[in-house]
Amino acid sequence: MSVLVNKDSKIIVQGFTGKEGTFHAEQMIEYGTNIVGGVTPGKGGTQHLDKPVFNSVKEAVEKAGANTSIIFVPPGFAADAIMEAAEAGIKVIICITEGIPVQDMVVTKAYIEKFDCTLIGPNCPGVITPDEAKVGIMPGFVFKKGRIGVVSKSGTLTYEAADQIVKAGLGVSTAIGIGGDPIIGTSTKDAVQLLMEDPETDGIVMIGEIGGNYEAIASKYIQETGNKKPVVGFIAGQTAPKGRTMGHAGAIVGGHDDTAEAKMEIMASCGIHVVKSPAEIGITMARVLKK
Amino acid sequence: MNLHEYQGKELLSSYGIPVQRGKIASTVEEAVAGYEQLKAETGTEFCVVKAQIHAGGRGKGGGVKLAKNMDDLKQHAGNILGMMLKTPQTPGGLNGEGKLVRKVFIAEDSYAPDFDANKEYYISILMDRGAKRNVIIYSTEGGMNIEEVAEQTPHLVHKEYIDPHVGLRDFQKRNIAFNLGLTGTAYKNFLTFIGNLYKAFIGSDASLFEINPCLKTGDDRIIAVDAKVTLDENALFRHPDLEAMRDTDEEDPTEVEAKSYGLNYVNLDGNVGCMVNGAGLAMATMDIIKLSGGSPANFLDVGGTADATRVEHAFRLILRDTNVKAILINIFGGIVRCDRVAQGVVDAYKNIGNIPVPIIVRLQGTNADLAKVLIDNSGLHVHSAIELQEAADLVRKFIS
Numbered sequence A: 001m002s003v004l005v006n007k008d009s010k011i012i013v014q015g016f017t018g019k020e021g022t023f024h025a026e027q028m029i030e031y032g033t034n035i036v037g038g039v040t041p042g043k044g045g046t047q048h049l050d051k052p053v054f055n056s057v058k059e060a061v062e063k064a065g066a067n068t069s070i071i072f073v074p075p076g077f078a079a080d081a082i083m084e085a086a087e088a089g090i091k092v093i094i095c096i097t098e099g100i101p102v103q104d105m106v107v108t109k110a111y112i113e114k115f116d117c118t119l120i121g122p123n124c125p126g127v128i129t130p131d132e133a134k135v136g137i138m139p140g141f142v143f144k145k146g147r148i149g150v151v152s153k154s155g156t157l158t159y160e161a162a163d164q165i166v167k168a169g170l171g172v173s174t175a176i177g178i179g180g181d182p183i184i185g186t187s188t189k190d191a192v193q194l195l196m197e198d199p200e201t202d203g204i205v206m207i208g209e210i211g212g213n214y215e216a217i218a219s220k221y222i223q224e225t226g227n228k229k230p231v232v233g234f235i236a237g238q239t240a241p242k243g244r245t246m247g248h249a250g251a252i253v254g255g256h257d258d259t260a261e262a263k264m265e266i267m268a269s270c271g272i273h274v275v276k277s278p279a280e281i282g283i284t285m286a287r288v289l290k291k
Numbered sequence B: 001m002n003l004h005e006y007q008g009k010e011l012l013s014s015y016g017i018p019v020q021r022g023k024i025a026s027t028v029e030e031a032v033a034g035y036e037q038l039k040a041e042t043g044t045e046f047c048v049v050k051a052q053i054h055a056g057g058r059g060k061g062g063g064v065k066l067a068k069n070m071d072d073l074k075q076h077a078g079n080i081l082g083m084m085l086k087t088p089q090t091p092g093g094l095n096g097e098g099k100l101v102r103k104v105f106i107a108e109d110s111y112a113p114d115f116d117a118n119k120e121y122y123i124s125i126l127m128d129r130g131a132k133r134n135v136i137i138y139s140t141e142g143g144m145n146i147e148e149v150a151e152q153t154p155h156l157v158h159k160e161y162i163d164p165h166v167g168l169r170d171f172q173k174r175n176i177a178f179n180l181g182l183t184g185t186a187y188k189n190f191l192t193f194i195g196n197l198y199k200a201f202i203g204s205d206a207s208l209f210e211i212n213p214c215l216k217t218g219d220d221r222i223i224a225v226d227a228k229v230t231l232d233e234n235a236l237f238r239h240p241d242l243e244a245m246r247d248t249d250e251e252d253p254t255e256v257e258a259k260s261y262g263l264n265y266v267n268l269d270g271n272v273g274c275m276v277n278g279a280g281l282a283m284a285t286m287d288i289i290k291l292s293g294g295s296p297a298n299f300l301d302v303g304g305t306a307d308a309t310r311v312e313h314a315f316r317l318i319l320r321d322t323n324v325k326a327i328l329i330n331i332f333g334g335i336v337r338c339d340r341v342a343q344g345v346v347d348a349y350k351n352i353g354n355i356p357v358p359i360i361v362r363l364q365g366t367n368a369d370l371a372k373v374l375i376d377n378s379g380l381h382v383h384s385a386i387e388l389q390e391a392a393d394l395v396r397k398f399i400s
Helices: A019-031 A057-064 A075-088 A102-112 A156-167 A188-196 A214-224 A260-269 A278-290 B005-013 B028-042 B070-080 B146-152 B170-179 B184-203 B233-238 B253-260 B279-291 B308-319 B338-352 B368-376 B388-399
Strands: A011-014 A035-039 A051-054 A068-071 A092-095 A118-120 A126-129 A133-136 A145-152 A172-177 A203-209 A231-236 B022-025 B047-051 B064-067 B104-108 B119-128 B133-139 B157-162 B206-216 B222-224 B228-231 B264-267 B272-276 B298-301 B326-333 B359-365 B382-385
Touching: A011 A019, A011 A057, A011 A075, A019 A035, A019 A133, A035 A057, A051 A057, A057 A075, A068 A075, A068 A133, A075 A092, A075 A102, A075 B233, A092 A126, A092 A133, A102 B119, A102 B133, A102 B233, A145 A156, A145 A188, A156 A172, A156 A203, A156 A278, A156 B279, A156 B326, A156 B359, A172 A188, A188 A203, A188 A214, A203 A214, A203 A260, A203 A278, A203 B279, A214 A231, A214 A260, A231 A260, A231 A278, A231 B279, A278 B279, A278 B388, B005 B022, B005 B184, B005 B228, B022 B028, B028 B047, B028 B070, B028 B104, B047 B070, B064 B070, B070 B104, B119 B146, B119 B184, B133 B146, B133 B170, B133 B184, B146 B157, B157 B170, B170 B184, B184 B206, B184 B222, B228 B233, B253 B264, B253 B308, B272 B279, B272 B308, B279 B298, B279 B326, B279 B388, B298 B308, B308 B326, B308 B338, B326 B338, B326 B388, B338 B359, B338 B368, B338 B382, B359 B368, B359 B388, B368 B382, B382 B388
Parallel strands: A011 A035, A011 A068, A035 A051, A068 A092, A092 A118, A145 A172, A145 A203, A203 A231, B272 B298, B272 B326, B326 B359, B359 B382
Antiparallel strands: A126 A133, A126 A172, B022 B104, B047 B064, B047 B104, B119 B133, B119 B206, B133 B157, B206 B222, B206 B228, B264 B298
């Protein structure tokens, strides 16, 4: 068992032959990820990186048995790519693309509800189950195999957390980068729930940032289900000024509940081990696991 | 991206939405000409002179004045143009330095002649992140600060959520009109108004429309008297006409410049500059600066390619701020190799010449060890670290 992706996942790359798609597909294949092909409309029937190229996701599902997709399609077309994957029967859709218009995601999120699929992202680093599958753009070597799950809105901060977890003598079961956009497919709570129910995960690191109420909802879920596994939490943006977007389109402090301080209070009140310093994520997890 | 009031009204007008008419002016002469034209069009002497800046609460700072004749108009336009307008929303608030007013909107007096028959409403449209759908928020308490209305009389603030599958339905438009207490011709006019307003919101890829006040006149017309419009930056690629409305005079010049180099920069008022790859890590780095006794001078995401040119631009931007006592560079090298970033830092440093403040470079990830050696042997006033805590300790040392 593992969460979302594993060695048996049959993965296709949407936007396969583009610059980003090619570069990261190479990295994923090198990691040992089971890439079964890719989709670039109009280039179907050709080969790229020694893998078949299909004209549509439907074709990739029929001919290569694809069940997982990673999307590198440019922002103007990415929402369409997500819908195409859902329609074709892909179960796990991971959208890396940054800069998708918000209204496109409002429609897409509503559209894919009727399908049995999980969307991760957009604007995320992807998902990695170490030694099995890297379906994302993260540096694979940082994520050593272990039993700590990671949920994060951010890319490099996820790598930072994973690095600290490994240096603290632990390792990662699955790391899920849920993305930093205002509308994302899988919320913090959804991702935490997957890891809570995963028998290969003993503890969870939950990294949020200012904006939205995802961390508060996840915290309440953790408390209501009896704090079954220790959770270490950090919220980036304690020093962010009100009303300014901090890089991620979703990272903006609106009302009081959006602030890092308010979120950390809620998390702590729900029994989460909140760290104020991003340098203490790994050592805190090691400490609470020993208890 | 924010639009000025007059631009927002142009946008609404193009969707057939009745707006308070007016003329834009950047000099008193233009204001006079605009006033004459407006007088001919509306047949009334009265007009409102409205400062055009990207901030609300303009009336509170003296940026909105009623002119009853040409003398008034000249006086108000002369006073407002070129003033540093302070509002609760300009930097530092009413006690801050304010924002320079470069343009005024000479607007018709929509309230005349039947002043007592007017009624003001509040309407906004935005995307509710929790509900993952658009919502129309409205109230009978127009012309007021909606946050205060929501706090003191929450039952007077209504919401209508819009299902993305089917859009704004007619019954929802009626709900809104009924809740606002509209009847007769005004009711009919409002249904068209709200329908077109939602069309404009979707059509322009807006992230916020705020019409406050929305006016019902004595003769039952519905008019947008003010228009606050924010557009989704990510969607501007399909709206070149709206992108052309960008007023960089209203944005922080350093942030505009940073954007042209591919850097995501937000100016803050602390004493430790920082340069980081990734937005989340950048925010976390600002936090650790604070925990180390300093305060961040900026947010700066250099993105995925932290090469020498970008690093040099970033250095120059940060160094322009004379409050900066130290600079912390925090790069987690994944796809980008740390030794390349280190070389970029060394090259950029040499190009700039003497950097008067200590620089702490924390490089972690691919080839971090090589990068540390490169930094340590550079002979420059640069201190290296690998762990985040080490970097934090160095910050503490240099600013205390």
